[in-house]
Every structure is written in C-alpha cells, then in structure tokens.
Amino acid sequence: MTTAAMTCTRLTIFTVAGILLQIIGLSIFVFGFFPVKPTLSGVSGSESYRDPFCDSSLISNESELHHPAKLRLLYQELSGISSKYDRLILMVIDGLPAEFVLGKDGKPPEKVLKESMPYTQSLLANGDAIGYHAKAAPPTVTMPRLKAMVSGAIGGFLDVAFNFNTQALLDDNILGQFFRIGWKMVMLGDETWLKLFPGLFMRHDGVSSFFVKDTVQVDRNVSRHLPDELNSDDWNLLILHYLGLDHVGHTGGRNSPLMPAKLKEMDDIVRTMHLRAMMDRSHDQGQTLLIIVSDHGMTENGNHGGSSYEETDSLMLFIGLNSNISDYASATNNVAFQVDLAPTLALLFGVPIPKNNVGVLVPGTLCSLRDFEQLRALELNSWQLLRLMLAQIQSSSFPRVSCNCFLDGTCEGLDLDISECSGDKEKQLICLFRNAAALHGIWKSKKSTESSSTMEDFSRALDAYNTFLKTASEWLASKTTEKPVLLLGLGVSAMLLSCFICGTVFLSLFKEVYHEPKDRVCSLSNLLNLEEVFIFALLLILVISMGSSSMVEEEHYIWHFMVSTFHLLLLFKTAKSFKISKGMNILRDFKFGSIFSLLISGRLLRGWHQGGVNWTYLPDISKWLVQGGSGYVKWIQLISIILVIGLGLYTLFRTGSNRKGVRILAFGFSTCGFLVLLHVGRYQDELSTGFGATVTVKVIYYLLSISSIGASLVLPWSALNKDKSFLAEVGDCLYLIGSAYILCWCLLQQLLQQPINSGPILLLLLQILAILCLSSSDFQVNEWVEITALYYMGMAGHFALGNSNTLATIDVAGAFIGISSHSTILSGILMFMITYASPMLFLLSLVMYIGANLRNHSNSTISTHRETSLGQILKLKLGFPCLVPLCINSILLTAYTVVLLLMRNHLFVWSVFSPKYLYVCATTLCTYIGVCIVAATVTYTFYVTTFLRSNRTRHNNS
C-alpha cells in the first residue's frame, strides 16, 4: 500500500474535486431534466386572428402602433366575436378543493359543507352558475398554479423551488393582454400577484401568506375594500385572492372546525358580489362575469404540493354566464383543466390567447355565444394551439401548406376527404385540424346559401374542433416534458465520474485504514462478517428499490425494516460474544441495554407517523395522541424537552472534566431549554404569532447559535490537561463539542418541529447516545459500518418525523417561527432545517463519534507511533469518517439520477419520481453541509490543540 498512500492534502483535493464535479453535474442535469423555459417567446397580437399558415410578417409590429382603445377595437373586429361582458371579477380561494362545493363522483358535498355555502349552492341549483373540477397540474403550490391559470401554460416543475421567491411573470399571459387593451385592474389579496405582475394594477392591497396561523385577519384585510370597489365603476378586472381557507387547512386539516365558518364567509362574499356587482348593473351597462377559482386542493391534513386527487381537484366556477343549465347535476358534474381558464377568458373578453397556452376553451362557456361565434372561438383556439405545435414539430415532417388552403380546399399533398385520422401523432393532429377546418368551411358556405339544414353541419364542425383541441392539448402538455439529450448525458456522466472519484478515494483510504497493523487482528477475524455484507447489500437494495414507484412512495418501510434488522444483527453479534462463564459483565449489560433501547426506540419511531401514500389512514401513535386530546401532546412535549436537556447535560458532564467552559455551556443550554419550555407553554397555542413569542424565539436562536459556535471555537483553547496524550485530549474536546452540537440541534428542533414531533426528537437523541455507547465499548464493528449505520438511521429518522417523498409533507407552518418580516432565505433555511432534522442530527453526531473514537484508541494504539504526522492522523480519523456519508450519498444520488432518466416516460414521473429527486438533491445538500461542519470542527480542534501543545513544550524548554 505504499504507492496508494495518499497525503492528507491530496485526499482533500480529490474529494473536493469530486464533490464539485458532482454539484456541476447535478445542476446540469436538473436544468436539463426539469423544463424551465416555455417554448414560444413574445406576446400574441393581432396575428393570432389569422390562419397560422398565412404570412403574418406584415402585421407583426402592428400592436405597438395602436392606442389601447384602438387595439381593443381592432381585436374585436378581427375576432368577430362580440364580447358581452365588460367586467370580470376573479375570486381566488386559495386551497379550496372543488369537492367542497361541487361534491365528488356525482354526489353532492357533505351536508355540513353544503349548508355552509347556501348562496353558492342555490346559484348552482338555479343554473346561474356552472362549476368545474379543474384539474391542476403538480406541483400544487400557489405560484405555479397562478401562472398556469393566467398563461395557460403548464409551468416547469422547478417552479416550486421558486415559490417563495416570486418573480415577475414575463411570459405572455391574460393579464398582460388585458393591460394592453387598456383595462383597469384592481387586486386585493395574496401579494404573490403583485410580485408576478408588478405595476399592472391600478389599485392593490397585498396581504402576505406569511403568517400561516392567521386565519381571520388575512381575509378581513381583503374584504374591507370590497364595498368601495363594488361601488366604484372604474375597474374592469377585480382580483380577490383569499388565503384564509388555505391557512385553515394548514393548521387544522380538511375537517378543521374552522372550515365551515370559513366557507360561510366565502359564501357571504360571493353573495355580496353577485347581488351588488352583477344584479344591479346588468340592465344599463355591459355585464359582469364572476369567476371563482381555487389554485389547488388540499390533502386530509391540509397540505398540498403533490398530485393526489385531493390536491389537484381545484375549483372553477362561472357565475353570470347565461347558460341554459337547469339541473344541479349538470351544473356541478363537469371536468376541465386549470389551464383552460386562460383561453376561455381571452375568448370571452376579446383578447388574443396567450402564446404558450395549452388549454382549451371550457365548453360550458360557449352557450353564451351565437353559432358562428362559437365556431370562430374554437377556430381561434385551434390556430393558437397549432402555432404552438408548429414551433415544436420539425418543419421537415410537416407538409407544406399554403394560406387558407384548408378552407378553400386547395392544399397540396393532402387528400381532402374527411377521413379517419391515424398514423403518428403529428400527422394525426394535422389531419384532425384539417377535418375541423374543412367542416367549418362547409358550414360557412352552406350558411350563406341555405339556412335550414345547417344544424347537423354545425354540430359536426363543433365536434371536430373539440376533438382536435382535446388531442392537441394533451399532446402539447406531454410535449413539455421533452428533454435536451446533450445536457442530460453531460450531467449524468459528470455525476458518474464524481461517484467514481469518490469511490476510488474511499477504497484507497479503506485499504490503508484496514491494513494498518493495529487493525489487522480485527479485520482478519471479521473479513466477511455479517454486518458488513448486510450494510453493503442494503445499499444495493436501496438502489434497486428506487426503480419501483410504490417503493419510492413507501420508502420509509425499507429504511425502518433494514435499520431494525441491522440492530437485530448487532444483538446477534453481542449474543455471539456473550459467554456465561465470564459472568454478567457490566460492559455487556451496557451493550444489551443499548441495543434494546435502539430496537425499542426504533420501533416507536416507526410507529409514530404512518407515512407514505397508500397507508396513511392506518392508526399510528401521533393520531392516537392527537385524538386523546391536546393535553397528551403537551405532556409528551414537556417531558421530551426536559429529557433532552437532561440527556444533553449528562453527556456534557460525562467526560469527567469540570472545566469552566463546560459549566458555562451547560448554563447556556439550560437557559435555552427553559426558554423553549416557556415558548411551548405560553405561545404555541395562540394562533396568531404575537410579539412576545417572536422575541422569545429570536432570543433562543441567538443563544443557541452563540453557544454552539462558541463551544466549537473556545473549547479547544481551554484544554489544559497535561497528563493525557495528544489524541485523548483532542478526543475529549471533540466529544464535548459534538455533544454541544447535538444538544443545540435537538433544542432547536424541539422549538421548530410540530408539537407531535417532540417525542421522535427525543428518541433520535436516545438512538445516537445508544450507538455511541455501543461503539465506545469495544464493539468489534468496523468504523465504516458504524458510520454507514448512522447515516441509515438518520434517513430512517427522517421518515419517522413524518416526512415522505411527496412535497405535501413539508412543514410550511414551522418555517415562519420567529421571523418578523418576510424573508425568503430565512424561511427557506428554517424549512430545510425542519425537514432534514434527523439526517443532520446524525451527521453532527459524527463529531462526537470521532471524538469518542480518538479517546478509545489513544491509550492503545496510536500512542505507540507518536511520530505520525498530523496530516496522517487527520486523514485516517477525519477523512475516512467523512468520506463514508459522502460516498453513500454520491452512490444514491447517481443511481437515482439514472433511475429518473430511465423513468422519464413513466406515468408517475412528475408525481412520484420528480419530487423524490428533489428530496434526493436536498439530502445531498444536507450531507455536504453536515460533512463540512464536521470537517471544519475537527480540523480546527486538531490545529488548535497542536498549537497549544507546541507552545507548552516551548515554555517547558525555556
């Protein structure tokens, strides 16, 4: 191994290079895989009223020449559709599932819900309103959904990452079109709109979606302007965005006791608007159209983000269409897509359809138009979709067609019979369009001559258009998932390369570590022992299981099953080395005790949250506690906080050193713990976040960060024990710092996590202490096995805290604790901390682990060859433990990237595999951060102690 012996510097360089390569590859892959940009740039103008095959270059810059009012007239003239409405009220109720208003599967909604919206229900029953289950595309988060509604385009999946960082919407959208024809717009409600459309609104009052626990004031702030706005006559578009219902969902779930009251409030607003804005005005001036939409639904727990029916089932309710629907069933039992709103609004109000729209006109809105207008509207929609299609089909595969040839019947190369369409998708679409256009032409020509027998032609043309629109819309929606091959290949190969580098570095170091003479006895006797084989097999199992969508959904089962199997293997190993002749050794007792506590706490953690997707309804401890009443949760919380503090202080003092620094640290942490208790006791029940609560939380943040950073910076300097060897001293110090880190992290989590999760945090702490206790008691398990086990336990704990591989389980409410002003970065960091509490905890425990390891080995082995350089020690004692999580993570990341690439055409790619990929990326980030902290702390401690030692020897010499 003399050739493979790497210096510490080279090791660092290789590792960092590998990681950088991985980051680069990952970002290339992510930007290649997740579509970010829409296909067509620019804004639709008057050219959208011409046949897409006609040359439109002459009128391309026409729109700039026109005054808004003239532009409006021009559009009206070109479109040939007289718009009956001159005002639009768009009421967005955030997070309202359509099921609440329209019912499900033809059944009316639950009685409580129905009774809490009497006016809306009466409108539906009278035929004054028509409602749609508007299917929203995942991710079901507010900003991407708003973008989809106004632009008609299905946004990229990565939009969710920018949800907290709203930027102006630059793509063609319906609001921009309204603005261009001189509409005056007013916006009240969620300030996301203001960020999406800066400067577009004449008047606005934005409310922040920031205080998730506030369910009352947030809506009052919207409604307080309503009477004035309804009285005034100067606006064309009024947008109301109510956030309260979403907040009710986030805090109490679908069946929250606040829900009926909130629905009643919404119903009152609908009544006010309907009576004031529509009934009063309808005779003298133009009419007002009231549209009630929701951006997404919610799960049973009130979360959203994923793609289950409950989350995607959003509402689209038109009030004031003069449709002739009379029965309740046909007014409620309709299905549409959320993107259909954009073309519908554009056609009803006489503006061009946004360029990247993939939606189609909602059929129920057609009834208010006359025959020729209906066909014209469908034609315009078809032209727009055709334009989008033409941009995506290579021109070679597309037959050349000249202007208006479909109508004239003069197209070359296409037979002109109305025929069954078959062949590949592109040809089929063209064929469908040709059929529709030809039928439209037939109807037009007949209409001018004879007026009696056109009904049949009309309905045939209508059907043909609808068929084309439906097919084209589906095709375009699926087309948005097209991937650039080069980027993907580059990204994957970079990741593979970095995985290879990490693996090579790890293997060379592995050989070095286990061929040291001190470890020979250990390594030879356990050359092929069970735990190593199992840990390695587990990695393979994980990689394989990623290919199955149900295994991705239920990933927590694998982690818990495997981790507890590992614990049972440890038990087996302990039993193997247990000899009754030696009697009940105290050390052995410790071992059995730790393993049993690992097993029991692992089982409790598994039972705490019934995670996943398919079996969430099964009973679990958290549901049981919640049903038992909030008192139980409170008690659990109090007990676990006290126990966390107790355990933490016990580990701090267990090192036996009574330094002043330790006592100060202990004091700091006890104060923090007390403050956390205070916060839990006093403020957590209040729904609105008061001033006092925020201040307390801030004080806790500062205290915790000061204590942990201070511990890591100051403690190495206070090492004064001359009797101990160098390594023992460093080990002691690292052990102290590590326990400070862990205690700090646990206290922080007790503050941030939901109350129900305080128990699991305590159990995770117990697990860490148990495994450290095991590893320190001469346990004959290889170092890398233990570190891998730590990583695995961290992942198992991640799921035990209620996380899953859907975006819906991210705890949004916790991300705003203690922040007084909206800050994307801060709340993002808090959200990351909450979600990755457990993996981070186990990574931080590496500091403690390294410390304990150094202390144990210091007496026996390394003291023999004291001359080994600092770099060598660092490489073996720090580099190796840090490489283990990096390597595992690198393997998992690369494997999952390949899986995602293979699954790109899978039905669940957006709903199951892509969210999981985001989680994998975030886990990677978490691993990097954790390993960085560990490496920095350990290196710093080593250098400081060396410095102190050399100083001391110099003093002694002089």
Add this chain to the structure above:
Amino acid sequence: MKEAKKKKKPETSIGVSISALGAFSVYLITGLFLAVGFWVIRNIYFVDLISDPSLTLRLLWIIEFPIVVVIYSLFRRNPEKCSYFRAVGRSIVGLISGALINAFGAVSLGAPIGMQSLPKTIHWSFLMSVFTVVPASAVFGASWTDWHRVFASLKPTGNVEYMILIPAYGAIIGGWFGAWPMPLDWERPWQEWPICVCYGAIGGYIVGQMVSLSLMILLRKHKILKLA
C-alpha cells in the same frame, strides 16, 4: 473452551444420533403434519390463512407442536439423566419463551401492534417458536453452551444439530424475506401481516430442511472419504 469440547464429545455419543434417512423421515412426518394441519383447516373449519389468519395459525401450531416435541424429545441430550417427560416439559417452556423472542423480533421489525393484530402476532410467534426454538429446547434443555455453540457460533456437530439449526434459520430468513412484498401497492389480500411472512417462514423452513438433508449426505461422504 477446550474443556467444554472434551466434555461434549462423550455427550454427543451418549445422545441418540440419527442417519440422513432418519432425518428424512422426521422431516417427512413434520411436513405431513403441516399438510394435515392445512387440510383440517380447509376442510373442517372452512377457512384459510387469508380469510382467518389467527385461527389458521393457531390450529397449525397446535397440530404441529406435539409431533415436533414427540420426535425431537427422542434425541434429547443425556437420555439417562433426563427423562422423556422432562424433555417434553422443557420444550413447553421453550415454546413460550421462543414465542416471546419471536414476537419481540417481529414487533421490532415493524409488525403492527394493536388489538386486531395482537392474536395474529401471538399465534404467528407460536408457530415460529415451533419451527425454531422448540426442537432445540427439547434436545438441549437449558444448556447455554450448546445453544451458544449451535445458534450463535454456527458450529453444529452431528446430524441432530443440523436438523435443529438449519431449518430454524431457514424459517427466520424466509420470514424476513416474506415481509418484503408487504409495502408494495399490489392490493392483494395476502400482503397483510402475517400472511406473507408466514408463507415465507414455512417456505424457508422447508428449504432449510432440504439444505440440511443435503448437507448431512455431503458431509457423510466427506467423512467417509477422509476415513478412507
């Protein structure tokens, strides 16, 4: 350790040994009783593992337990010092403690705890105990050194110990693998606890019996070759 080995040699010669053919007949009888158990459940009680797992498992272990005890008590250690009925008695103790151990293992690996699944877990662990612990407790009794040598160090000597060790581990490993299909969303009734685990355990038990038989035959040939 050396002393223990010296002591053991005469003991094994004192204990009743068995040929591969005898082992095969033992397996045949136990397998037959298992089959009889399934037949009785199907044709007399008109249930099966899927429709009523707890009743099925109870009947299975009640049918299987006596035959295992009766057969394995014949091979008890020190037949002079330890009467046949003592072996039967200690195997009953073994049944209960083995059930406790198996139940602990299953629950720690994630078996549901609840009033509905409690009888299933109990009867499943009794059946597992019949497969794993009962034969050993009938043969070894409370001799920790024998248990440790066979189960932990995996150093069986003689055909009887092969018969104890390999099917027992077969049942455990089979049960462990049997739990794998449980989280999949195939929506089959047998994915419930403990049905597929049970199938896995029985399958593993049978495979273990076959493996132990072939090992016995192979090792005997080995020994003959060595002697020659």
